[in-house]
Amino acid sequence: MKFLSEYRDQKAADQLAQAIRQRVTRPWTIMEICGGQTHTIVKSGLEDLLPREITLVHGPGCPVCVTPIELIDKAVTIAARPEVIFCSFGDMLRVPGSSKSLFDVKAEGADVRIVYSPLDALKLAKTNPDRQVVFFAVGFETTAPANAMAAWQADHDHIENFSLLISHVLVPPAMEALLSSEKCVVQGFLAAGHVCTIMGYEEYIPIAARYKVPIVVTGFEPLDLLEGILMTVTQLEEGRHEVENQYSRAVRREGNRPAQERIAEVFEITARQWRGLGEIPASGFQLRGRFKKHDANLRFPSSAEPARESPECIAGLILQGIKKPHDCPAFAVKCTPEHPLGAPMVSSEGACAAYYHYGRRQTHDVHIELPSPASR
């Protein structure tokens, strides 16, 4: 497919990898923010092309992974109600809650449906006026315009039986939370290309300056990632810390203005709980003003049991880039995609699922062979 397959060309990838090898003189630790990027890196074996000086750590950019367990529990409770058609992206269904996942409650007879777009859920609400249709609106900035539009159209067309259970999170506050932690090992970032397609990249400029980290807006195909790494390494080697745009075929500096306007009309910024990371101030969206009537969290008040995380799961450390999936004793033993203990093993963007599916189970740990970034 055009604009896809050409960015998977092996010869071009080798050329870029060679350019990276020529540029590197010291060890560097780079974080790719988005779980989609993690999957490309692991699936395409990009780490094997890179010089051993470069360590890639995988970031928190997996909406399924960071959706708090309390909200999974709430989704399960709502989905179990007889009048409800509960709609979700497929990724969310296997995520373990305190005692059940959405799949479990579906197996018990709940009407849980996988949809491709929030507009499909809205369509279901129109065709089932006697049912309550709830859409599990999780995601980063990339998905916010779609969910904002579903709320806006529901309001515009008076679809009263449609509501959204929202867990919308934002990348820049999470980056700041990671960077301000003493445990942070990250020296440069590959920013999430599609998040920046919506929001642009001006908001990353103060972050790059304050924490002295290069931030390169990067796409999702192998050549995108290799070029993003090359640009980041070049900045690190030259002692620069700027925001650059590798993914210029899709991302403009100012982002997508009509999408930003719709987001601002429908959502307001709020503090959000991140599974594994805790609460981060001003790090997410909730519905504002007249759209609040479509908020499932308000429509279905719950007296939920206290949430219970698996004590063995180290998802929080993995999402911060402090541990890798194969550092976890439960990885591929007690925790598999069929029986996950935590969300990163479930999602198509989770680091644990990527390592499991693409065979990175026994790789050497680069951290052991290199001096730790703190001691550099």
Add this chain to the structure above:
Amino acid sequence: MCLAVPGRIVEITDGGDIAFRIGKVDFGGIRKEINLAYTPEAEVGKYVLVHVGFAISVIDEAEAQRVFQYLAELGALKEELGEIPQ
């Protein structure tokens, strides 16, 4: 979840308010109806990046060639200087 796929617009239907602007988009043979509210500049024949049923960006075809131009320059440079030993 932030996955987005490029496809070519083959048809556009205006639904009154821009919020309802729909296009038929071809993804290597598979055609889907996609909301074009966020890409008012989209035209038939252009490629858009599609995420959960919405076009979020029109692909800049000149920028899409940039990495290949860079690699071509890199190749030409190497030929001039001779292969650099690794």
